[in-house]
Amino acid sequence: MTRSRSLLIPLSALALAAALAGCAIGPDYQRPELTVPASFKEGDGWRLAQPQDVLHHGAWWELYGDATLNDLQKRLVAANQTLAQSVASYRQAQALTRGARSSFFPTVSADVGKTRSGQGTGSGGSVRLPDGSTVSSGGGSSSISNSYSASLGVSWEMDLWGKLRRQLEADTASMDASAADLAASRLSLQSELAQNYLQLRVMDRQIKLLNETVEAYQRSLKLTENQYNAGIVTKADVAQARTQLKSTEAQAIDLKYQRAQLEHAIAVLVGVPPAQFSLAVVDAVPGLPQVPALLPSQLLERRPDVASAERKVIAANAQIGVAKAAWFPDLTLTAAGGYRSGSFQNWIETPNRYWSIGPQFAMTLFDGGLIASQVEQAEASYDQTVASYRQTVLDSFREVEDYMVQLKVLEEESGVQQEALDSAREALRLTTNQYKAGTIDYSSVVTTQATALSNERTVLTLLGTRLTASVQLIAALGGGWDSSRIASEGDAAASR
Known part of the structure; x- marks a missing residue:
């Protein structure tokens, strides 16, 4: 009968815990209200995203059809x-989340030990030693004893008010936010690598253009020198031709320095010292891909930074529940049992057995407003994350709009610039023929050559800018990422 009574309180506590198992203090999460437009303002002329294998598995850079770029992207992820x-x-x-999940299980501990103790009894004199210490001079006695113990203990905090569940909810959301941050970091680095690589290929074309121009100017200088030797032109024409040649050679040398910088940046991105990395010069520049657009509402699931911002809102919302749960008492069930004896030989025997079991309620009765301030802090932190989430969404809309209009305007500008280049090439051809016929002086040829070269380089510069904008638009659309795979993608990255 006594044993049944001793178990009555713990069993009652378990029953109460089961009755309150569905309760969790604090607000349940609801996505903050957002103003999402029906379509992008600059979306005219863009087609909506269609199922594409390249975008589906995330390898969006394959849209550019460059094997070297594909290989560099693999090296980036690895190193x-x-x-x-x-x-x-x-x-x-991940580890923090596992730690929060472990709070739902009992803590089991074991202890085995030996204690040796002594106690003086009776009375007696003492003698002072030279070092100032004293010792007993006799007349008393001392008692020395040994104690052996072995015990097993169990402690279990019951989650009556949902504090542990809210903490697990917060840690899980933070883990998902970290996975989204990982995806955002990877996308940013992939975008940077693609932009650097495409700019390097455009620079290869510019170097080739300048080298070909230098060869043409060398022929012009030779022609001018021959005409000067024949007494057809003045020495000033030779000086102008040489000036034009040397100026163009200097521009070609400057591009080599800029190309080296891009190559060094790519080396660091793929985890290699610049001294151990090089990219061969290639004439071909990857073409501009067809970039499908998305509806604004779809952008919320495709951008990892937006997903991360929302998961931080979920975590902050759950922390409100954790803070409010401090108003209520904690219930901990404890049980312990074992053996205790003063003799080693009969240590583990029934007469030396002991046990204890019982619940423990603990709560704060007065804290000077500490809990109230912690709840207020959690609510303010939630409001902060909501504002950050909404700002992130607004920024994502702006970025997509910016790159859409940039690509449209650059396409129109490139068309007009190509017409200007065609005219400049025709003017150069006519001017060169007129100079050879002796109808104009060389200064006219120099001017026309400079105009033609400037237009050639402008066309290539616009191509590089368009390629960069296309990469930025793909990144602004989330690349091939989707928030439905947020946990699995994070786990896959962590396992590598």
């Missing part, structure tokens, strides 16, 4: 150190 930092941060978030 980039900035990305490795993001992976490590995600693994920390």
Whole structure:
């Protein structure tokens, strides 16, 4: 009968815990209200996204059809150190979530020990030693004893008010936010690599253009020198031809320096010292891909930074529940049992057995407003994350609009610039023929040559800008990422 009574309180506590199992203090998460437009303002002329294998599995850079770029992107994922930092941060978030989940289970501990103790009894004199210490001079006695113990303990905090569940909800959301941050970091680095590589290929074309121009100017200089030797032109024409040649040679040398910088940046992105990395010069420049657009509402699921911002809102919302749960008492069930004896030989025997079991309620009765301030802090933190989430969404809309209009305007500008280049080439052809016929002086040829070269370089510059804008638009649309795969993509990255 006594044993049944001793178990009555714990069993009652378990029953109460089961009755309150569905309760969780604090507000349940609801996505903050957003103003989402029906379509993009600059979306005229863009087709909506269609199922594409390249975008579906995330390898959006394959749209450019460049094998070297594809290989560099694989090397980036495998060796980039900035990305490795993001992976490590995600693994920390995973560990924190596992730690929060472990709070739902009992804690079991074991202890085995021996204690030796002594106590003086009786009375007696003492003698002072030279070092100032004293010792007993006799007349008393001392008692020394040994104590052996072995115990097993169990402690279990019951989640009556949902504090542990809210904490797990917050940690899980933070882990998802970390996975989205990892995806955002990877997308940013992939975008940077693609932009650098495409600019390097455009620069290869510019170097080739300048080298071909230098060869043409060398022929012009030779022609002018021959005409000067024949007494047809003045020495000033020779000087102008030489000036034009040397100026163009200097421009070609300057581009080599800029190309080297791009090559060094690519080397660091793929985790290689610049001294151990090089890219061969290639004449071909990847073509502009067809970039499908999305509806604004779809952007919320495709952008990893937006997904991360929302997961942080979920975590902040759950922390409100954790803070409010501090108003209510904590219930902890504890049980312990074992053996305790003063003799080693009969240590583990029934007479030396002991046990204890019982619940423990604990709550704060007065804290000077500490809990209230923590709840207020959690609510303010939630409001902050909501504002950050809404700002992130607005920025994502702006970026897409910016790159859409940039690509449209650049396409129109490139068409007009190509017409200007065609005219400049025709003017150069006519002017060169007139100079050879002796009807005009060389200064007219120099002017026409400079105009033609300027237009040639402008066309290539516009091509590079359009390629960069296309990469930026793809990144602004989320690349091939989708928030439905947020956890699995993070786990896959962490396992590599």
